[in-house]
Amino acid sequence: MTRIESVRYRPILDSRGNKTVEAEVVTEDGGFGRAAAPSGASTGEYEAVELPVEEAIAAAREHVAPRLEGREFAADQRGVDAAIHAADGTENFSDVGANSAVATSMAAAKAATDVLGAPLYQHLGGAFRGRNFPVPLGNVVGGGEHAADATAIQEFLAAPVGAPSVRQAVFANAAVHERVGELLSERGEAAAKGDEGAWAPSIEDAAAFEIVDEAVDDVADEFGFDVRFGLDMAAAECYEDSEEQGSSNSRTSSGDGEYVFGDEVRSTAEQIDYVAGLVDEYDLAYVEDPLDENDYEGFADLTERVGDQTLVCGDDLFVTNVERLRDGIAAGAANSILVKPNQIGTLSDAVDAIELATRNGYDAVVSHRSGETEDTTIAHLAVAVDAPFIKTGTVGGERTAKLNELIRIADEA
Numbered sequence: 001m002t003r004i005e006s007v008r009y010r011p012i013l014d015s016r017g018n019k020t021v022e023a024e025v026v027t028e029d030g031g032f033g034r035a036a037a038p039s040g041a042s043t044g045e046y047e048a049v050e051l052p053v054e055e056a057i058a059a060a061r062e063h064v065a066p067r068l069e070g071r072e073f074a075a076d077q078r079g080v081d082a083a084i085h086a087a088d089g090t091e092n093f094s095d096v097g098a099n100s101a102v103a104t105s106m107a108a109a110k111a112a113t114d115v116l117g118a119p120l121y122q123h124l125g126g127a128f129r130g131r132n133f134p135v136p137l138g139n140v141v142g143g144g145e146h147a148a149d150a151t152a153i154q155e156f157l158a159a160p161v162g163a164p165s166v167r168q169a170v171f172a173n174a175a176v177h178e179r180v181g182e183l184l185s186e187r188g189e190a191a192a193k194g195d196e197g198a199w200a201p202s203i204e205d206a207a208a209f210e211i212v213d214e215a216v217d218d219v220a221d222e223f224g225f226d227v228r229f230g231l232d233m234a235a236a237e238c239y240e241d242s243e244e245q246g247s248s249n250s251r252t253s254s255g256d257g258e259y260v261f262g263d264e265v266r267s268t269a270e271q272i273d274y275v276a277g278l279v280d281e282y283d284l285a286y287v288e289d290p291l292d293e294n295d296y297e298g299f300a301d302l303t304e305r306v307g308d309q310t311l312v313c314g315d316d317l318f319v320t321n322v323e324r325l326r327d328g329i330a331a332g333a334a335n336s337i338l339v340k341p342n343q344i345g346t347l348s349d350a351v352d353a354i355e356l357a358t359r360n361g362y363d364a365v366v367s368h369r370s371g372e373t374e375d376t377t378i379a380h381l382a383v384a385v386d387a388p389f390i391k392t393g394t395v396g397g398e399r400t401a402k403l404n405e406l407i408r409i410a411d412e413a
């Protein structure tokens with residue numbers, strides 16, 4: 001009943017003004033699904049390959065669409081995703097592009113829900129989903145690869161862990177963003193916004209810690225529940241391998257290089273001490289990518305030290321990849337995984353990573369990318385898999401698209 005009749009592709013714009021892939025899937029009985037690929041800036045070395053948009057679209061038209069049209073059923077997500085894999089034939093979607101793959105995978109899911117008449121989260125997660133909602137982690141200050149001349153740490157994230165509802169949590173994060181803006185202007189720090197809508201002031205990380213700490217305390221008092229904060233350090237971007245000092249982003253070895261965050265240079269042991277100290281000092285709820293993407297051992301050491309106090313999350317470390325996650329679980333590296341469907345290319349692969357994580361006591365954090373569209377699939381995915389957290393910004397239309405969808409799902413569930 002949901003047999004796919006046609007698959008169409010077009011280039012559209014993402015929030016950075018770059019071109020990205022939009023896919024549309026139409027079923028024989030008129031079901032329609034449309035989805036668009038997001039795009040990262042601080043991408044992990046081991047992510048599936050994003051091809052230039054025209055190339056990805058041409059490859060998808062030639063190889064993916066013919067494997068789906070008249071052959072696969074949109075409601076059979078595993079079948080659709082297996083066909084996309086077969087059309088590509090590589091380990092990392094380097095032939096058709098993870099951007100066209102993920103757009104197709106998500107569009108098929110939406111076409112199925114259109115026919116089935118069920119919300120996307122229910123189609124993906126089943127009849128018993130829709131009761132639990134993720135805590136939204138929302139970045140309020142940032143820099144790194146997301147803004148020039150701003151903080152060295154990529155993201156300072158509000159974490160409204162005590163919120164009684166997803167709506168209150170979303171509103172609290174917006175309030176933290178607003179309060180941070182006020183505190184910055186009281187200090188005379190005019191700030192632009194980075195790629196994800198967070199303030200991008202030209203200040204040291206130490207000043208950002210003071211400001212965000214004060215802002216979350218103020219908002220916790222105002223809202224009457226616990227609001228903490230966390231970080232995405234995106235440390236692979238700041239790691240310089242010992243064999244290639246001076247050239248940033250070397251990814252060939254780990255452990256004996258240096259972390260260069262602004263003017264501060266740290267060895268791996270010092271970086272672990274520094275992060276553990278931050279967790280204690282600021283009662284951090286969350287620390288993503290505190291170490292290089294190859295350093296399972298460093299992640300394990302840090303997790304051993306602070307894993308009972310905070311979430312230690314692997315983004316570039318795991319890249320939503322079950323093989324890399326399996327290695328991490330064996331090593332005791334991290335206790336949570338960031339899940340970005342475009343890092344791995346299909347919804348089925350993303351769900352596999354989430355299920356492996358959950359079975360092993362790792363929390364899944366479903367995440368946006370710095371380059372986004374109005375697509376709301378990740379809001380539904382987070383509810384469908386019972387993810388305890390979602391990271392999808394705080395303000396800006398492409399971010400509020402997901403946050404407002406979460407509020408709607410909660411209202412209608």
Ligand SMILES: C=C(OP(=O)(O)O)C(=O)O
Pocket residue numbers: 039040041042043044145232234315367368369370371
């Ligand atoms: C969302 C992130 O940024 P990007 O999409 O640039 O990888 C991240 O690093 O978690």
Ligand SMILES: [Mg+2]
Pocket residue numbers: 232234288289315316338
């Ligand atoms: Mg990250």
